[in-house]
Amino acid sequence: MxxxxxxxxxxxxxxxxxxxxxxxxxxxxxxILWLIKKELEMIHEFIADQKAVRDGDTAALASMLLTAIYPQQRTLLTHSFFFSPIKRRILMLTKNNHPRFSYxxxxxxxxxxxxxxTLFAFRTExxxxxxxxxxxxxxxxxxxxGGExxxxxxxxxxxxxxxxxxxxxKIEALNTNPSIRFVLTRSQNEFVPLQKRVQLANEVSADLILSVHVDNLPGKSTPTNDVYITKLSNHPAYAESKFIGSALVSKLQAKGMNADLKTRTANGIYVLDAPKAPAAxxxxxxxxxxxxxxxxxxxxYRSDLAExxxxxxxxxxxxxxxxxxxESIVSRVTEVEYTDEYGLKKTLKGGGRIMVHGHPIFSLNDFSYVKTLIDSITNNGKYKLDYSVDGQKVDKNAFFATKPADIRYAVFLPLSFQGLQNTKSDSWGKVDLITIRNSSRNNPKNKYSVQDIQIESIENVKDKPTVYVDGKKMDNVEALNSIDPNEIAMVKVLKGDNAVKxxxxxxKERGVIEVM
Structure with a gap:
């Protein structure tokens, strides 16, 4: 000391x-001066302590420091040791002075x-x-x-x-779904004729065709991510093409991109019009x-677009x-009678397939897809669409306020299906939600009466399916001919596991037709 x-x-x-x-x-x-004064006093103590223990008697000096500060046993509410200079002095005294160990x-x-x-530098996709x-x-x-x-x-x-x-x-590289197989029309900078691209799609029985191009709009600085589909409304995959196009537009807009659904009305686009599969x-x-x-x-940018x-x-x-x-409706409808919101009885003609519960385009399992489809039909408000629930006309807000769990199926009734292609009306047609509560075939308010139902290709099937009418098994398929079509509310076909269950x-092999 x-x-x-x-x-x-x-x-x-x-x-x-x-x-x-x-x-x-x-x-x-x-x-600042007061802090300097405090630290200067500590430096003085560090220097003096270092000189005092040159002979290696560090423990003795540390013990004397504690004895000098705490000469007798006292019990305090607080302990000031960790907030006093003593702790710093003792730490400095016991600090390792071997440079090799420090190094x-x-x-x-x-x-x-x-x-x-290195670990923090990696960012997962x-x-x-x-x-x-x-x-x-x-x-x-x-x-x-490509190529030339x-x-x-x-x-x-x-x-x-x-x-x-x-x-x-990039799209192919980011795909992690083993159930999706991508086939590229070209994998390098080579010229591939349009006919060969379409031929490839048909040969591999493509479920979908996605083509990527860029716009060339000089003087326009606004980004463009428009989506094009076929202009042929009678294309066998037109509805699916319109759906996939609308879904792409909605997704790109959600990512902040400037996207719109378009068709080339002049000459058309070969890779959209010629393939059998839906394309965009x-x-x-x-x-x-x-x-x-x-x-x-x-x-x-490429990753965002690809994702x-x-x-x-x-x-x-x-x-x-x-x-x-x-389940899905497989009956082909040649005439449908219904009563409109004004009480007028109308007949819809056209021979098209009524697509209701279970169809990918008109499925209500995900209500957001119905909105996407309606937006594509109305061109985001450019064309009108009449809304109804159980045959009663409602506005758009009330239509979408219907709970998805309450919906049994939906019926889309375009004017073109009604044989009104030349009408001057700006309405696309009508969409009617049929709820579980009011979908009984005994309710005339919302019953769509089928005048002529034909089960497709049933005569050519060797193992004809079993038929149940209102839960009762029929002797044969021909028994359907004895049923009054006006009394049929719905036809379902069950196959595979659903039928076996x-x-x-x-x-499992023959399938089941349910008529209600």
Whole structure:
């Protein structure tokens, strides 16, 4: 302890204290000076302690410091040891003074810090988890142009063919769903004729065709991500094409992209009009805009666009499975009678298929898809659509206020189906929700009476299905001819596991027709 005090004298610590006191006379209001004074006193103590333990008697000095501060046992409500300079002085006294050990600790920390920094540098790809599908679906990914046909060129000579190929490859790379098989019309910068692209889609029995192109709109800086579908309303996959196109537009708009559903009314588009499968073209951006070209070259933009397209593809295929997974109407309707909201009896003609409960396009399992379909029909408000629930006319808000759990099926009645193609009306037609509560065939208010029902190709089937009418098994299929079509409210076909679960193993091969 004597050596400690002599060190203060030899190092002229009193002079340091006088100088800081003089500074405090003029700058007493400055808190920084008070902190300097406090730390200066601690430095003096550290120096004196270090000189006092030169002979290695560290434990003795630490013990004397504690004895000097706490000369007797006292019980206090608070303990000031951790808030006093004593703790810092003892820590400094017991600090390891071996440079080799200190160096070793620093060397060990370096690889640990490197590993931690490396782990945090990796960013996992965002994933929503793939949708479970019952079988493998084939989707054609068509990169526009290629080879001797570079397509449009940007300001820095980048070609449409190069951009579209990079995007379709990104879609394929991000796919984690084993039930979706992508087939590319071209995997490198090569020229593939349009006829060969369509031929490939038909050969592999594609379930969907997705083509990627870019717009070339000089002078327009606004990003464009429009979606094109076939203009042929009589195309066998027109409804599905319109649905997938509308779903793509909704998803791209949700991501903040400027998207709209369009058709080329002049010459049409071969890759949309010629294939048997539903098809759509997605515009990746405007190649005439330098900012858009820069965006289309970035991995972030390509990933966002690819993820949006993948999500829509999965949900479309999931909805499509509802047709085979659940019950579905397979009857072909040549005439349908109904009573409109004004009490007038009308007859709908056309021979088209009424698609109701279980159909991927008109399924109400996901109400958001019904809204998407209605938006595509009305072109987001450009055309009118009459809404009704159980035959009663309602406004759009009341229509969508119906609980999905209360809905049994929906009937879409376009004017074209009614034989009114030349009408001057701006209404597309009518959509009617039939609820569980009011869907009884004995309720004339909402009954759609079938004048002529034909079970398709039933005569050519060797093992004809079993028929149940109102839960009662019929002797044969021909018994359907004895039923008054006006009394039929619904026809269902059960196949596979659904039929076996309800009617036994015999129904697995032959299937069951339910008439209610």
């Amino acid at each position: 004597l050596e400690h005090e002599l060190t203060h004298v030899r190092e002229w610590h009193s002079v340091d204290k006088l100088l800081i006191q003089l500074l405090l006379v003029f700058g007493w209001i400055n808190p 070793f600790r620093r060397v060990v920390v370096l690889p640990i810090a490197f590993v931690i920094a 965002s994933s929503t988890g793939h949708v479970a599908l019952s079988k493998t679906y084939t989707v054609i990914l068509d990169a526009g142009h 046909d570079p397509g449009a060129k940007g300001a820095d000579a980048v070609s449409e063919a190069k951009i579209t190929l990079a995007i379709v490859k 073209i997605v515009m990746a951006g405007n190649i005439a805009s330098e900012k858009q070209v820069e965006a289309m070259r970035s991995e972030l 949006a397209i993948l999500e829509v593809i999965e949900k479309y295929l999931q909805q499509k499975e509802q047709l085979k997974k659940n 309800k009617y036994g193993a015999l129904a």
